[in-house]
Amino acid sequence: MKDDQQPISRKAFMEELERYRKGSVTRRHFLGVTGLGTAMAVMGGSLPRMARAQDIGNRVVLATWPNYHDPADFDAFTDKTGAYTQVNVFGSNEEMLAKIQAGGSGWDVFVPTNYAIPTYVDAGLIEPLDLSKIPNYDPASYDPRFAEAGTIDGTVYGVPKNWGTTGIAFNSSKTGGVVDSWKTFFDGARDQFDGRVMVHDYQLTTIGNALVYHGFSFNSVDPAELAKAEELLIDVKPHLYAISSDYQPSMRNGDAWLTMCWTGDGKQMNTDMPEIGFALGKEGGEIWSDYYAIPKDAPHKDAAYALINFLLDPEVNAREALAHGYPVADARTNALLPQELLDDPIIYPAAEALSPLEFGAAVTLTDPNRAELMARFKSA
Amino acid sequence: MRLYALAVYAFLYLPIAIIALFSFSAGRSASSMQGFSLSWYGRALNNPFVMEALWTSVKVAFLSACLATVVGTMAALALTGMKGRVRRVFDLAVQIAVMIPGIVIGIATLIALVTVFDLVNPWLEPLTGLKLSLGTGSLIGAHGLFTMSLVVLLVRGRMETLDPALIEASNDLGATPFGTFRQVTFPQILPAILAGFLLAFTFSFDDFIIAFFVAGAETTLPIYVFSSIRRGVTPEINAIGTMVMAASLIVLIGAQLMLRRSQARPRP
Amino acid sequence: MAMTRSRARALLLTPAGLWYAAMLLLPLAVVLIFSFGERSQIGGYAPGFTLEQYANLPARFAAFRNTLTLAPLGTLASLLIAYPLAYYLAVKVTPKWKTMLLVLVIVPFWTSILIRSYAWIFLLGGKGIPAFLAMFGLEDVRLLNTPFAVLVGIVYGYLPLMVFPIYVALEKLDKRLLEAAADLGTPPWRAFLQITLPLSMPGVLTGSMLVFILLMGEFLIPSILGGGKVFFVGNALVDLFLQSRNWPFGSAVAVGLVLVMLVTVGLYTRAAKRFGAGRDDAALM
Helix, strand or coil, X not given: CCHHHCCCCHHHHHHHHHHHHHCCCCHHHHHHHHCHHHHHHCCCCCHHHHXXXXXXXXXXXXXXXXXXXXXHHHHXXXXXXXXXXXXXXXXXHHHHHHHHHCCCCXXXXXXXXXXXXXXXXXXXXXXXXXXXXXCCCCHHHECHHHCHHHEECCEEXXXXXXXXXXXXXXXXXXXXXXXXCHHHHHHHHCCCCCCCEXXXXXXXXXXXXXHHHXXXXXXXXXXXXXXXXXXXXXXXXXXXXXXXXXXXXXXXXXXXXXXXXXXXXXXXXXXXXXXXXXXCCCCCEEEEEEEEECECCCXXXXXXHHHHHHHHCHHHHHHXXXXXXXXXXXXXXXXXXXXXXXXXXXXXXXXHHHCCEEECCHHHHHCHHHHHHHHHHHHC | CHHHHHHHHHHHHHXXXXXXXXXXXXXXXXXXXXXXXXXXHHHHHHCHHHHHHHHHHHHHHHHHXXXXXXXXXXXXXXXXXXXXXXXXXXXXXHHHHHHCCHHHHHHHHHHHHHHHHHHHHHHHHXXXXXXXXXXXXXXXXXXXXXXXXXXXXXXXXXXXXXXXXXXXXXXXXXXXXXXXXXXXXXXXXXXXXHHHHHHHHHHHHHCCHHHHHHCCCCCCHHXXXXXHHHCCXXXXXXXXXXXXXXXXXXXXXXXXXXXXXXXXXXXX | CHHHHHHHHHHHHHHHHHHHHHHHHHHHHHHHHHCCCECXXXXXXXXXXXXXXXXXXXXXXXXXXXXXXHHHHHHHHHHHHHHHHHHHHXXXXXXXXXXXXXXXXXXXXXXXXXXXXXXXXXXXXXXXXXXXXXXXXXXXXXXXXXXXXXXXXXXXXHXXXXXXXXXXXXXXXXXXXXXXXXXXXXXXXXXXXXXXXXXXXHHHHHHHHHHHHHHHCCCHHHHHHCCCCCCCHHHHHHXXXXXXXXXXXXXHHHHXXXXXXXHHHHHHHHHHHHCCCCCHHHHHC
């Protein structure tokens, strides 16, 4: 009985089918070894087991961001399909792009942010999605603000994962209150929070928020404005605790008091340690949306579609949101989430708090001057 | 003096003790102790990606060490007592390979192979259906480059201390060149060859810097550890580190015992 | 006979030659070619011939400066800590314990440097040594993410490489020399300065060279223990290839690093020769 449940490979199945047709094995044997016997016996009741028969291989490789999934959901995916998920974590879109550009990344699914997708499309590195293989994706139920960047010139390259903001996480027991402006963030770093402030280790947000401090656009590539941002960053640098996108450990153990922070990380820390709060910079900052996408040279495309489809199942998606604390743009998923989560000011900030925020632009990602500025800042 | 030595050993082992201690934690945090449990060991051993990364690391380290030892020993044999331009070119190559920082080797190999593959694949793929990409091959090639050079240095150093009279005597007694090599030279350079092999294996097994650039889609154990650490250090990583160290300690002590026994045996 | 001998040599050298050509010569040639090229719009390499990348090298001046300060400092610190230990192992310890203690020096080397460096994050972070110091009234000591933390990580990571060559040199030392000196009434410290130290110089030079070379290309320890604030040339290279995807400039920086290394190591060997330390290529091992 146990053996019957083992999935049979496609090749072996065809061979058995051939033998059955030739009459060298009985129908009973054929149904037994191929597992069809069991499938027929339990037909109707257990569709997941049928899914096993559709051979997607035993692995899928996912490139994603830190603290962005519930590991239990990958176990559930393995139980359902037989495929293990290997999770590779990256710190920035630049890093993902560099790895994929060098070829042979080996990824099946990755999670680019809105502003990175045009670059992948231009470079021919990303696969147009066959939405018929992602039945769980229902465009109608998504807030178009957080879904539209996945479509370029009418072709869908990415389906929305989560959206969020880049704000400020602060340890109120040390900062003595809410920090909700980039002015306090950068000025405090040189004053009362000396040696306790962290900024991201990639140019987009670190330079972007320094620009916002001066009242410029988060996405500016204007040399004069960038020069002002550089001046600020280099002045602040000796007072920083660290330049790192992995800020949770330092915030949790109290070494750092203040950091640039993504929504979900803020929520995760706030849940475990209520003294750590999260606020949006009132001058502005970044709002973003992430997408599931498939690289052109993905080695396991069937498994890639299966994983994306699995993770977009509203029930799975809701479990994910409960674990990582990032907002979802899917109305079906939100309908499953508890009301206090939907009312949480960290996850779903009031509309007026969001209004000064900007989506990152494609040119912001690839601008060589911003890249060089970041390097000068880090080596200063 | 003794106190000083003790202090240095404490310095060397303090971080390791911490890793080992936290690996027994029952909680998820890798930097505090929350109860005692062996569960992280079970998890690490059952994690298919850990086992696969371990297997890749062992495979790459073993193959690159074998190749490097054989090719390096051959080169060292040829280079001993050799003069002229070829010798100078090889000496230079060995020196450069040993001296150039791993990060430069990693980057250079990455961009060179990616460029070559981009040129070759459009021709190769339609003809053979094969596509070259970074992976085990490039790892073995890049690791072996460095370790082969180490083997050359070790074996050549040993060759130069050999007594030429022994070889002459063997030749005079009518041994073929290969016979002389097998019966006289080889036993004498064997320790250097073995040392080279061990060094090569260790280097490749532990290397992160070069592998980080040239591994392509392959995951070696250090790469796995690196990407897990970015996902947040769990005691699972500490358990892996502790197991690798315990295993190497056993191997080292075993090798030591074997060496002692073979030394104790009277020479024929 | 002569003919077959040179043919045998050619045969023995061919595999190594091919390996060097494919994995050393070709990659270095590509780096050199790329360093004269241009960055393409989305990153990577675009063919061209320009000296712009080299002209831009001063933009990484700070990285070179940090590397050229912390690499010698780290080498020196390792040397100062390793020498007494090597001396103790070679001279003071009974043979019974010697092997055991030597093995104990290498064993940490077998755990990934990554994991060991992460252990230092805990030790140097607020809940580690600073909390310990606070018990003695030394409040608010900050160690992590400073050049000091990087230095500790470096010494920790490379200590065995320094201990071994010095140990080997001291082990070879003829103890009768010291006995003779003692018989002649030389005080121990003078015997050390006049006999032990000079004779252990080859080991000191080998170890220093080894550690120095490795430190020049280091990027892992600064990025783990320096919090992104201590920037080596290695870190600059990683960022250029793995973040901003500027291959031509990255290649130029790599060429710059190799040149700086050749010059410093060259100067070092010349100085070493003046010390009369014997053969240099042996010194590499």
